[in-house]
Structure formats: C-alpha cells, structure tokens
Amino acid sequence: MSKGDKIIVGISIGDLNGIGSEIVLKTFEDSRMLDFCTPVIFANVKLMSFFKKQYGKEINFHGIDTLDKIVSKKINVLNVWKEQVEIKFGEEDFKIGEYAIKSLSSAVKALKEEAIDVLVTAPINKANIQSETFKFPGHTDYLNQELKGDSLMLMISETLRVGLLTDHVAVKDVSAAITRDLIENKINTIHKTLIQDFGVEKPKIAVLGINPHTGDNGVIGDEDDTVLRPTLDNLRNNGKTIFGPYAADSFFGSGNYKNFDVIIASYHDQGLIPFKTLAFGSGVNFTAGLDRIRTSPDHGTAYDIAGKGLADHSSFRAAVFSAIEIFKARKEYAIIADNPLKISKRKPFVKK
Template sequence: MKKQNIKIGISIGDLNGIGSEIILKTFADNRMLEFCTPIVFANTKLMSFYKKHFDVNTNIQGINDASEAIEGKFNVVNVWKNHLKINFGKEDTFLGDFAFQSLEAATAALKANTIDALVTAPIHKKVIQSEKFKFPGHTDYLAQALEGESLMFMISENLKVGLLTDHVPVKNVPQVITEKLITKKLQLITHSLKADFKVQRPKIAFLGINPHSGDNGVIGDEDDKILKPTLEKLREQGHLVFGPYAADSFFGTKNYENFDAVIAAYHDQGLIPFKTLSFGSGVNYTAGLSRVRTSPDHGTAFEIAGKNEANHQSFQEAVHAAITIFKNRKEYQKLTKNPLKKQGKKL
C-alpha cells in the first residue's frame, strides 16, 4: 500500500510581499509534489492572479478545507472570497488582515491534524498587527496558539543557531537573560537536536552576552554573574555545554563547526553570522512546539516584490526541512516508546 504524502500547510504571508512568488516557484517543479502535498491557505482567484503575474506553470486545485487536499496537486484552501487589489511592495493594513486569516486558518488545520506541518511565508510585522495579532512575529503567535514553549532555531546543513532572546530590544536583553531562561532554552534545543535532527549527544556552544564575554567584568558583568555560573551548573548535570565564547571571533575561526548547535544571546548576534554563512539556504525553524513549523530565512522583500526577481531556494529548503523534521520526530517518538528497538533487540 502506497504511503500518503506528508501534507504541508502554507500560510501566504504578506500579500504585497514575495511570499506568493516563492511559493509558486517552489511548486512549479513537479518533483516537489512527489515529496509532499502542498496546501496553501489563501484564495484561488488570488493565487491565479499571482500565477499569471509571475508566469509560473503551477496548476491550482481549489478546495474548501485542508481535508479535501488531493495528492499530486497544488491545493489552495479558499479562506476568503473577497476580491483583493494587490500593490506589490506597499504597506497595507487592510491586506495585513488577510495575511492573518491565512495564518489563523493554517494554524487551526495544524492543530486539527489536517496538515502535518506548517511552512509560513514572510509577514510584515507592522502591517499584520491587530486586536487578534499582537505579537512580534510568527514564533510568539504559534507558541501561544499551540500552548507550548518555543525556540527560534536557524538551521542549515552546516550550522544551527538558537536564540536566548529573539525579538527583544537590545536595551532589554541583559534584564531578560536569567538562569531560568538559559536552562529552558538549553532544554528546548537539546530535545530538538535529539528528536528533530537525530543528534544523540548534543554538543552546544554558548556565545557571550557582552563583547569578549565581558572581559572578566570590565565590559559588563552579566557573563560572570549569570551565564558562566549557569553553564557550570548545567555541565555538572551532564550537559555538553561550552563557553561562553566571544561572538566576534567564534564564526570567523569556524569554531562553530565543532558543535551541533550554537546558542546566541540575542537576535543579531546569532542571525547576522547565520545569514552571512547560509543566506538563501537557511531555514527558520520554531523548535519546542508540539507541531512542526518552518519558514525561509528572509522577510517580505518589498523592494523586489512583484518584479519576478525573488529567489525561492530558502522557501524550498523550508519545505524540505519541514518534511525531514516531521519524519525524524515520528521515528524518535516510536523509538522512545519502544527503546529496545533502538538497540536492535526483540521484545
């Protein structure tokens, strides 16, 4: 009996951004339909407009619910019936509501298991704000919707970077980082490496909070008072955690290659080197949730929206990552329920 394809739900993102373009270009390659069944939460008329605009050969299958998705087709759930005017590259709060409707419907399908994993196209974080969406990004929204802890985890083939703090203003970072937060984020990343990436004994590096990890208190004392003592406790508990390392030289010396993952203290400390080393092939993965969610490693790119210039590689990698992580997690769940199988023994 043929196994069913994994159902990948896709939220459309900002309608004036590049989301539609990278989605359509990804599935214009029919080989992608052999790996998964795509289900886009939007509107067939809108997707037909995008298809014509970008001259992309993707056959659209309109459906009313994700449960109706047809394998081997590019399925579009009709979340709304409105006729919408698209102005590529423009901020539009009216359209921001439809980006949220897409995300909300996709998340509901994820919770109902009518899709197996979710890939989100980029939203405009200002435009999408409303009474229903008061979050700095997808990660926080999904953590609440799925009632779980979350970790922003940037992944590529050779580099994985998790964040202690993600969308937090730099001025607030030192106050946010506590022993409790460090321990929680380590637990999330350790579990993800084991369950989602098949790393049996994760080896993890921490980057210092301050320049040169504080230089023994000369440039801030947060590393000495919070980070170093916490890491020492975690090492005593058996975790393979190392650091804190000075962030300015860590990536240039390729020290990251010695670890399964790196945990950065704040957003730009981790994402600038990650995107420098992996841009176009990197994926933003929300670890720690009960469901799988990935996204490309870039934003709405208003400056090129509608010009047919967007590179869809990162979105395609996000789809592949969602498929792989979903499969790995299923396997991990089976092994942990029956650990003797892992050892090759019969019950």
C-alpha cells in the same frame, strides 16, 4: 481526505504585496515536489491564479473550501476568504496585513487539528499585522501562544545551526531578559530538539557570551559571570555537553562553530548576522520546542523586488524539505523512544 502517504504541508501565504506568492509558486512549479508532499496553500484560488499569471507560471490549482477535500498530487488552495483583494506590490498595507493573519490563523488551526502535518510560513510584515486582535512581534510568539511547548527560534542550514536565548527583544532589554531560568529552559529545549528532531545522539552545544569579550572579568558588564556561567555549570553538572561562554566577535570567523551541533546566541543579531552571512538563501527558520512543526525561509517580504519575478525561492524550498525531514525524524523518534539502544542508530539529516 485523499492524501495518500504524502506529508501534508500547509502554507500560509504571508504578505500578499511581498514575494511570498512568488517563492511559493516557484517552489511548486517543479512537479517533482508533489512526490515528497501534498501542499495546501491557505489563501484564495482566484488570487493565486492572479499571481500565476503575474509570474507566468504553468501551474494548476485544486481549489477547496474545506480541508477534507485535500487531494494528493495536487497543489491545493484552501479558500480562506472569498472577496477580491487589491494587490499593490511593494507597498505596506494594513489591509494586506489582515489577510496575512487570516491565512496564518487558518493554517495554525488546521495544524492544531492535525488536518495538515507541518506548517511553512511565507514572510510577513511585522508592522502591518498589528491590530487589536493580533499583538505579536512575529510568527514565533504567536505560535508559542497557540501551540504546546516552549518555542525557540532555531536557524538551520546544511552546515550550521544557531539558536537564540532571546529573539524579538529590543537590545536595551536583552540583559534583563536573560535569566537563569530562561537559559536553562532554552538549552533544555535545544538539547531535546537536537535528539528528537535531528537525530543527534549526544548534542555538543556552544553558548555565546552576553557582553563583548564575555564581560572581560566584569569590566564590560557582569552578566556573563553572575548569570550565564553559573547556569552553564549547573547544566553541565546535569549531564549536558555544553561549552562556553565564547566571545561572539571571533567565534564564527575562526571557524570554531564547525565543532558544535548548535550555537546558542544571546540575542537576535548576535546569532542571525553570522548565520545569514554564512547561509543566506539556503537557511531555514525552525520554531523548535513546540508540539507541531513550523519552518520558514530566512528572509523577509523583499518589497523592493516584489512582483518582478526576481525572488530566489531556494530558502522557501529548503524550508519545505526541512519541515518534511523534521516530521519524519520526530515520528521515528516517537516510535523508538522506548528503546534507547535504537536511538544511536538514527542518522542526522543535517550535517554537523
């Protein structure tokens, strides 16, 4: 394999009728990206040439049929399938969903086998990927099955990190899903991630309440008092620097989030609405807690603008750079883990 010293970034192409191909092409039309990494797009070279023409991009692809043919300083495209695919931009299509999963599963296999160093996933449609062989609500759950560790959805930007206790769980099921074991596992995961992947020596963790006003002493639910607070107390007693639970409604508006290395939200929208309000377009979704690195942009397929050349690739580009930096940080941590005195000399790459 000819890869030089560049980190190999595998890219799953996502929903072909969405903006995935556009943001990938816009990211790598800047030839300077090849100074930082060697990209491998898991798709089909003829199809990528179609997208290149669609968006008017001056890009040359290096088509390969096996991963041992990867070449550094080239935009490699692994032919995951050979047949022609009909593209109808903006349409939800179960056949297109099948190709999204072919790309993803091939990329994950390569990640597990260390043929690629990191994985960056373009957006999928969670509805059209469902089948008898793929029954996951999204990337995170699938990766949690395929890779080692305990996954946690962590949204990151230059100024903010937001992790989730529960991610793709219906609101009606959230309170039952948040158990003491879950809280401990997720916070232990995020604590390790901040040290290992972000170079934060002593993480300061803020936790948001489950109920409005953290339950108002049981008036609006008792889960904060009976489940969340006792678990946080136990984690504090075990040496972790944890604050909260905080009432979620005023936490971000007050600017309090700036005082912490990470904020843990109880459920999806509690964390992602403020995150995307503050960092949309530059945010990255990082699947923390696994033995391999995966990032993605903070947006979906954007069918409404697919094929029109209007997509902003900033978040996807940030996802590529985040994957590279996390890979470097994790590698550095592995080298110096046996010497705790060196840990404090590491420089966090994301602003606290």
